[in-house]
Amino acid sequence: MxxxxxxxxxxxxxxxxxxxxxxxxxxxxxxxxxxxxxxxxxxxxxxxxxxxxxxxxxxxxxxxxxxxxxxxxxxxxxxxxxxxxxxxxxxxxxxxxxxxxxxxxxxxxxxxxxxKDPITSGLSLEAIVDGGYWQNTHADLYLLGAGGSSLALTLYLINKRKTNGDTPDKILISNRSEARLTEMKKIHAAVGTGGINFEYYLCPTPEENDLLVTKLKPGSMIVNATGLGKDRPGSPLTDKVIFPENGIIWDFNYRGNLVFLEQARNQADGRSLKVEDGWxxxxxxxxxxxxxxxxxxxxxxxxxxxxxxxxxxxxxx
Ligand SMILES: NC(=O)c1ccc[n+]([C@@H]2O[C@H](COP(=O)([O-])OP(=O)(O)OC[C@H]3O[C@@H](n4cnc5c(N)ncnc54)[C@H](OP(=O)(O)O)[C@@H]3O)[C@@H](O)[C@H]2O)c1
Missing domain, CATH: 3.40.50.10860 (Leucine Dehydrogenase, chain A, domain 1)
Known part of the structure; x- marks a missing residue:
């Protein structure tokens, strides 16, 4: 109270x-x-x-x-x-x-x-990736979760793209249920995507998220925006996931039992990953x-x- x-x-x-x-x-x-x-x-x-x-x-x-x-x-x-x-x-x-x-x-x-999230998520992204990263690598961005912070990051990138800034060409988003994906699509359609190619996936199971990871180009960034590992236990990916070579793996959270980050750290050396938490x-x-x-x-x-x-x-x- x-x-x-x-x-x-x-x-x-x-x-x-x-x-x-x-x-x-x-x-x-x-x-x-x-x-x-x-x-x-x-x-x-x-x-x-x-x-x-x-x-x-x-x-x-x-x-x-x-x-x-x-x-x-x-x-x-x-x-x-x-x-x-x-x-x-x-x-x-x-x-x-x-x-x-x-x-x-x-x-x-x-x-x-x-x-503030469309500004602060963008500032955080810029602190993690080097200038010109997307143009130089042609890597994708994969957002796990289609909630508020994921939507905010897409809005930041759309704005950046519209002002000729460096952004991924392709952004994949998956969510375990339909509603937030539909909401996101509606907002993207209303503001216009500035030429970024968005792909939306309904993925009720971690295995389906794993499968999307296998489609990503080397160097791609994968973001855990589901809250799994803090708000609820677990990870949106299974332990069998294979992260892309030279990938950037980012969890929006910094506290909790961050299983997603542990999965990434286990492959960090073998697959040359950069692993970031939400600090x-x-x-x-x-x-x-x-x-x-x-x-x-x-x-x-x-x-x-x-x-x-x-x-x-x-x-x-
Ligand atoms: N470090 C920071 O300062 C900072 C800042 C912002 C956010 N965050 C963290 O980021 C997380 C997300 O925040 P938010 O505001 O975006 O939350 P949110 O609006 O609740 O969105 C979470 C989304 O993840 C989806 N999801 C849950 N489990 C999933 C799974 N297994 N696979 C795919 N999608 C799944 C949810 O699906 P449903 O639609 O089915 O519920 C929901 O759409 C929170 O834990 C928050 O604490 C941290």
């Missing part, structure tokens, strides 16, 4: 499921100190798909409490916005398009909602929302960004 006690210090909230377990509880005080935010962080936990009234209560509290400045939202991004849309004065362009928010912030009396995504995700909530400029790369990244990493030791 969350308690809505008026803040006596400037406060940012984390709206999630098991917020106390997140690294941000250790990281935020270090960042707050370094950035002179004079602020603290508190978590509000909800079961997935909670009662809409509970989301409204949290948003109402943040909106009305002067020292409660905003929040980062995970897991409840769609449900929270659905429940409390009328309380927001402004929504960012991606929040409107996706019907979700990961950032709640205030400007005077106005309550703002932003969907860099965590850093970009949080820094973009902190910048929004406190109305400060936080660069997305360079020395000042590296200081924040190193401070965060120091809590992992």
């Amino acid at each position: 969350n308690e809505y006690i008026p803040a006596v210090h400037r406060t940012m909230y984390f709206i999630g499921v098991t917020t106390k377990k997140s690294s941000i509880m250790k990281v935020f005080p270090l960042w707050a100190d370094h950035l002179n935010l004079d602020a603290e962080i508190k978590g509000f936990d909800f079961e997935p798909h909670a009662n809409p009234e509970l989301y409204r209560e949290a948003v109402q509290f943040i909106k009305n409490d002067p020292l409660s400045l905003g929040a980062l939202v995970t897991t409840h991004k769609i449900d929270l916005l659905k429940a409390s849309r009328d309380m927001f004065t402004n929504l960012g362009q991606y929040a409107e398009l996706l019907g979700e928010i990961s950032s709640i912030s205030k400007q005077g009396d106005n309550l703002w909602g932003h969907a 860099v995504y965590f850093i970009h995700g949080w820094t973009r929302v902190v910048a929004e909530v406190f109305h400060i400029d936080i660069p997305t790369s360079g020395q000042d960004f590296d200081i924040l990244s190193n401070l965060a990493s120091s809590t992992r030791l």
Whole structure:
């Protein structure tokens, strides 16, 4: 049960499921100190798909409490916005398009909602692949899972492609059930794919995902965007999967029993794989929302960004 006690210090909230377990509880005080935010962080936990009234209560509290400045939202991004849309004065362009928010912030009396994933997933991708990678390798991108973060990454790449940036020519997406694939196809059709060739696959079993992996070109990137390994146990692939030579294997998560990453690490030497977890995504995700909530400029790369990244990493030791 969350308690809505008026803040006596400037406060940012984390709206999630098991917020106390997140690294941000250790990281935020270090960042707050370094950035002179004079602020603290508190978590509000909800079961997935909670009662809409509970989301409204949290948003109402943040909106009305002067020292409660905003929040980062995970897991409840769609449900929270659905429940409390009328309380927001402004929504960012991606929040409107996706019907979700990961950032709640205030400007005077106005309550703002932003969907940051199409930006932060892209920043994370760029931190992992070298400049010109797709053009040089002609490799594919395979997204396991067609949920919010997977869709966000495709939107980032579509935008990049439309401005002549370097992107994969082909992106494969698989999901265990149809609904999210259909939703993704609909959004891609509405925005236009900019010439990227998207292939959508309904794959109820890990064996079917394995089969798609065998179709990928050398150097391809495979992303676990299913939450398997953190939100639920297991991996979307079987132990028999054979990763593409020189592939880049990325799990969006950094905590949990990350079986998918273990499968990749077992083949890392033999097949020359680059294996990445979701830590860099965590850093970009949080820094973009902190910048929004406190109305400060936080660069997305360079020395000042590296200081924040190193401070965060120091809590992992
Ligand atoms: N590091 C970070 O900062 C960061 C940032 C963003 C996201 N993430 C993580 O990334 C994960 C995904 O986030 P999200 O917001 O995209 O979640 P989401 O919207 O719930 O999407 C997950 C998708 O994966 C699908 N799926 C589940 N099991 C599958 C399987 N065996 N094979 C194929 N597809 C499967 C689900 O299918 P159904 O449609 O059938 O349910 C759903 O469409 C979460 O664990 C989240 O914590 C991490």
